[in-house]
Each structure stands twice: as structure tokens, then as C-alpha cells.
Amino acid sequence: MPSPVAEKTATLRSRGAAVRRTAIVNAALDEFIEKGFAAARIEDIARRASVAKGTIYLHFNDKEQLFEAIVKQEIRPKIDAAAAIAASGGSLRDFIEGTLLPVLDEMAHTKRGAVIRLLIGEAGRFPKLAEVYYRVVIEPGLSAIRMLVRRAKQHGELTGDLFLEFPQLLVAPLLLAVIWKGLFERFHSLDVNRMAHGYFEGVLQKKHANQSKSIKKGR
Amino acid sequence: MPSPVAEKTATLRSRGAAVRRTAIVNAALDEFIEKGFAAARIEDIARRASVAKGTIYLHFNDKEQLFEAIVKQEIRPKIDAAAAIAASGGSLRDFIEGTLLPVLDEMAHTKRGAVIRLLIGEAGRFPKLAEVYYRVVIEPGLSAIRMLVRRAKQHGELTGDLFLEFPQLLVAPLLLAVIWKGLFERFHSLDVNRMAHGYFEGVLQKKHANQSKSIKKGR
Amino acid sequence: MPSPVAEKTATLRSRGAAVRRTAIVNAALDEFIEKGFAAARIEDIARRASVAKGTIYLHFNDKEQLFEAIVKQEIRPKIDAAAAIAASGGSLRDFIEGTLLPVLDEMAHTKRGAVIRLLIGEAGRFPKLAEVYYRVVIEPGLSAIRMLVRRAKQHGELTGDLFLEFPQLLVAPLLLAVIWKGLFERFHSLDVNRMAHGYFEGVLQKKHANQSKSIKKGR
């Protein structure tokens, strides 16, 4: 075991490195969102992260790797959390209300949504990005949804195979909200919460009719 | 050049000019889709359109105006056509099956979808683009849908105010399909037609129960 | 045939292009000599040639092509001229005195020698350069020398097969001179002309003994 001093040193170093890496990823995220992938300048990212330009290349080989790191840092944790909750066995309604809606709300109002817009725009030209995203986010996400839908069917929350076959449909309003907020909110505001509640009530309505009454006013 | 000959020449010229303009817009569309807005090179657009680089600047002030022209040329006609059909008084089901599904299918499989992905990615940095798109596409499109939904409610095709308040939800699967096709199709194929049919059956199901049975196999 | 005006235009354009190209090559030569290949900056070359940086890339794909152009422009003509003289049938002595010695003298005192030093230093890392040089200069040059040596043997100017087998030896003092002038002249001056005369007298001495007396004082 190294001496306390040595350990402190080592710890500081590695801790410093991790902190720096995170700072760079955060800065890159902000710049990419503001300028887009191609137009974002490494120099600006560096300045925002309070490091020198060259430092970025100590952590990432190129711009593309920065993008990857963003997806892994910003989106993956949400997916993991959602998947864990899905696996823990609650009802679909609980999942939607306790997890999907809050996530949607957050997506629509924070950087995370911007990451998705960014990805949609850039993935065509950077196939690796789409691949990372599919593997890290889409695949596990859809798997979790399928599991939930299956259970929901057994419990009578849901009928039909539509959402089993196309689990994407369950997050379609999420996509819609993220895009709307990013592109058109300034022309016409969208009450994401209210829209999502309405949508999911429709989805789950088989069990209890007239639930559309219970749509809560969005924040 | 007031002589008939000169005039003919002039006519030919302007006809040639219009042809050229269209060729440039088409070439720009292809390049933007392949490379994205920032990465598309004017020189490649010129080559594809068989004109000189400088010629593009005789028709468009800059790259951004090219983007605008694309939206107007590629998307607006579809919207206009759909709006006309919506206004002409058919049922919502007819509209969905006769117009929305074909459009969706086309979007998912042609350049038009790519334009939308392109816009999603670039609009953040080019606000004018989002504005043009909103005014030319979104606003008229949603108005048409609202009109249809209102009529559908009167005819009992639909209950609840969800789609009146959030007409976007009716095109959510369209968005989903366009994005999926562009980003993830190579990892996992999506039967757009089948998904859309299933979705709209759910939407319209109030009237005739169990219609989910009738989902047709997509092309 | 185009109109005079058009022709003039075209001519001016292409003439201008050729002039510019030459100016760039000359500037590159100077910079490469002063700084070496790797350390020479495109911007400085451009400034020296009175063109914009980008203009260089209209004529050459990269730095390496510039180097190639230099070899072709600076060295090849000398080789061609020497080869023509060699082929025209004079004696070896005439060739040496009328061609080789003047060339050597010029090489030792002008840029051309620097090109050779440059090549020696850089060719290892830029194999294409060595190849170009071998094909354009060495191969034809040695062929011409062989032809001359063969004829000289028939005429009794020369005995033995040494210079037939190793024609390079005939230009060894040239190489020596070029390198000495470039590297060590400031420490100890070398009378290239006198050295070369002495060397070639030795080579040709078979015919007339004691010609070493006739060494002339160099320039």
C-alpha cells in the first residue's frame, strides 16, 4: 500500500482526470447543442471546460469520440434507471407515471432532449454515433418496454399486440415533444405533460373508461 | 433587346434559368442529405447540378437560402395537397388511409424524410429554417388535421379532445418512422406500414371494437 | 475557332496560370532550401509567390507534389540537355569539359545543388520523391553516361569497364562538391572546378600521360 501522501497524490491525479473529463464532456455537450456537431469548435469546448485545446485530445481521439462520451454520460444512466425500474415489477401505469412521464418532462426541458435532436441530425453522417446510440439506448430501452407490456397484458392493463410489436410507439410522444420543444416551441407552446398524459390514458383506457377526465394540468 | 429574336432569347434564358434553379435545388437536396448542411460543399452541389460554382450565387445568396428553397420545393406541395384533401370533406379514416398513410410510406422511403431529419438536426442553429418550416408545413398541416378531427368527432369517428388539442399526436408515428428509417433501420428493420395501421386503428377504434384484428400486413 | 477576344482571354488565363504555377514552384524551392521540406510553411511559400495560400492547392494537391514539381522543373531540363549532348556523339572529354564540368559548377553554386541535398535528406521519408528523382534524373543520366563511356572505350579515350559498370563514379565528385558546398564551405573552401578537373584528368589519363600538369585554376 502506498504512503498516505502517495495515495493522496494518486487519488488527486486520477480524481482530477475524471473531473476534467466530465468537464470536457459537459462543455462539448453545450457546444454541440448550440452549434451542432460540425460547427462546434474544439477551441470553444476547451475554453468552456477551462482546459487547453490539447488536453481534450488526451481524453478523446477526435470530435466523434466526444459525441460518444456525451451519449454515454447523458443518456445511458436514464435508460439504465428506467430498465431497472421496469425489471422491478411494477405495473405499466406505474412505470409510465413514475418513470416515463418524468423522463419525458425532463427530456423536453433539459439538455438531454437536445442530445437526441443532435443525434437525429448528425447520425446520418456519423454512423458510429447511431450505432452507439442504438446499442446503448434504443435496444435496452425497447427491451425494457417489451417486458413491461408483456406483464401489463397478463394483468389486463393492456390488450392487443401493437405495443409488443412496436414498443417504439410508447415513446413516440416523447420524440414528438423533444422535437417540438427544440424547433417550434417559440411559435406555439406545447404542454408536453398534458399531451403525454392524454396519450397514455388512451393507451391504457381499456381497463377504466373515461379516464381522459383525469388529465392533469401540466406544469 | 426588344427584337422578337431577342425576346425569344430572353424567354429561353429565363426558362433555362428556372430549369437551372430547380437543378441546383435538387442537387443541394441530395448533397445536404448525404453530407448534412454544414458538411455539404457548394462545389459538389454545383457539379451535381452541372453548373459552375459561381452560378449558384446568381440564384441564392448563400447556403441557407438553398435550404429554404428545398423545404419549399419538396415539402410544401405535399402539405398543400393534404390540406386540400382534408378540406374537401372526407372522413378522418379516409384521410388517414388515403393520404396520411401513403405520405408516411413515401416519407419513410424517400428523400422527403431525410429533409425532415436534416431540419431537426440543423434547425437549432438556423432559426430561419425552423420558422420557414413552421409557417409552410407545420401550421397549415396542423390546421388541416384539426379541421378533420372536428368533423370526425361530429361524425362519431372519434371521441375525446385529445387529438383536437394535440393534433401532432396524429403524425407522431410518422415522425417515429422517419427517424427510425434514417437512423436505426440497419440494426432492426421496422415495418412502417404495419405500425401505422395498428396505431390508427387504435385511434379510431371507439367506433368499431376489436379492429386491432384487422391490422393488415405491411408491404 | 474562337473569336480573337475569346482567344486572348483564354490565352491570358492559361498563361497566367502557368506563370503562377512557376512562381509557386520557385517560391517552394526557396523555402524548402531554407527550411527543409517538413519545416517549410505553405503560407510562406504563398507569400513568396505572391499568391494566396489556397491558390497553391489549386495547382498541387499537397506539399509532396510541390517537391515533385521542383525536381521536374529544376533538375530534369539539365539532364535532358546533357543526355541530348551525350547522344549527339562527341568525345567523353568534350562531354566532361563542355557539359559535366559546367553543370557541376552550376550545381555547386546555385539552388540546383540545394535541391539535391534536400532530396538526400528527405527522400527516406517520402519514397515517392526518390522514385520521381530516380526515374527522371538518375536513370536517364546514367544511361547517357554509359553510352558515352562505351563510345570512349571504342575511341581509346578510356580503358577498363569500371565506369561502364559504375557510371555513378563519374558523377561522384559532383555529389561531393554539392554536399561540401552546402555543409562545410564556410569551414573550409573547396575549389570545385579544380578538383573536378583533376579527377577527370585521372580518369582520362590513359591516353596522354602527365595530364595532371594541365589542371587549370578554378574560377
Place this chain on the structure above:
Amino acid sequence: MPSPVAEKTATLRSRGAAVRRTAIVNAALDEFIEKGFAAARIEDIARRASVAKGTIYLHFNDKEQLFEAIVKQEIRPKIDAAAAIAASGGSLRDFIEGTLLPVLDEMAHTKRGAVIRLLIGEAGRFPKLAEVYYRVVIEPGLSAIRMLVRRAKQHGELTGDLFLEFPQLLVAPLLLAVIWKGLFERFHSLDVNRMAHGYFEGVLQKKHANQSKSIKKGR
């Protein structure tokens, strides 16, 4: 640290330091040869020498000093040895056959030759290098040759003052061989040994005629 232990440590340290220094110079030599002076990276040199980048700067102030160290370590010993032999009183023929030809052979086939090519290419830009080389290699080398030539004249091995005045000519084929091997060997192989033997036979032939017959086939 005056204790025996400390001193031992210190000794080990300085011994380690010397080893390290040599390792660095060797690594630098390899890298310079492969990449050239400007393109060689300190980091690669460090890795090759199994030291950290910073360590190099504990031994050498900058890249240039590394180059100097190479010349001193790789070339000087050969010169010193040759000078000693020259001074020890053998005949010119013995010197050529016992020393010059083996050295030439080695130069042509090992790193030492590459150092010379390297120097030729870089000396223009790093005058100090040329100076070091002149002082350490050229000057003493030529002095030794002059001494030998003078003795050879007295012994009748040689007539004329050519090689006294231009001792460089005696090593011209060496230069030629080193350059040919480095630049053009892959296009056309050169039998260095055979060429050198032939050359020196010509130089020494005054005494015994027809020695060109005795050219030995090179390895």
C-alpha cells in the same frame, strides 16, 4: 547523502543515468533515421528508450542536442579508430583495404550511413550540426588521409598531388554508396564493395599496371 549506502545509491544512480542517456541517444538515432529530424517525435524516442518524455529533457536541452549526441556517439569512434590506424604507419593500400573499405561497407549497410544522409538533409537548417560534424568528423578524417597520402607518395604508391589537395576524393565513393543505398537501392542494386575496389585500384594503379583485372567480386 554522504553515507556509504547513499553513495552507492548515487553511484547506481549515475550509472543508471549513463545507461539511460545511451538508451535515449540510441532511440533518438532510430527515430531520426526513420522519420527525419523534424518529424521524429520526442514521445516516440522516449517510448523507444523506455523513459518518460520529461526524462529526455533532463539529459538534453532540446532536440538539436540529441542530434549532436548521436554524431558524437556513432560517428566519432569510427573516425578516431581510423585516424589511429592512419597514424600507426601502414601503407595507403593497407589503410584502404583494412580500414576504408570495411568502414564503407558498414556505412552502406548500417545506421551510420543513415546518420550521414540525415546530416546532409538537415545540416542546412541546423548549422550547429554541420559545425559539430565538421570539427568531430571531417577535419580529423581529412587530416588523417592527408598524412597517409603524403606517406604513400614517398613510398611510390601514388603520384600527383590530387589526393593531397583534395583528400575528399578518396572518400567520394563512400559518399556515393551511402546515398545510393539510402535512396535508390530499391530501384537498382549497387555492389558497393566491387565499386569501391575498382575505384581504389584505379587510384593506386600507377605502381602496378593492369590491376583492374584483380577486382574481386563483391559479397
Place this chain on the structure above:
DNA sequence: AATGAATGAGCCTTCATTCAT
């Protein structure tokens, strides 16, 4: 002495835009 993370100046190359023809 040794380390290697951090720095930041430096440079090749690209490309939107201009303009002489």
C-alpha cells in the same frame, strides 16, 4: 531524478464567397 498530464503555439488543408473575364 523521474514522471506524464497539461499546455498552447503552430500548420496544413478546406471551402464559402468574390470577381475578372
Place this chain on the structure above:
DNA sequence: TATGAATGAAGGCTCATTCAT
């Protein structure tokens, strides 16, 4: 109108050197 050569600003990336540990 059309051309395409010329421009020059911009930016990704490299790497010699420094310095805190």
C-alpha cells in the same frame, strides 16, 4: 448570365516543452 480561378478566414489536430507531483 455564366464561369471557375483566386482568395483568406477558419479549425482540427500535433507535438515540443513545461511543471506539479
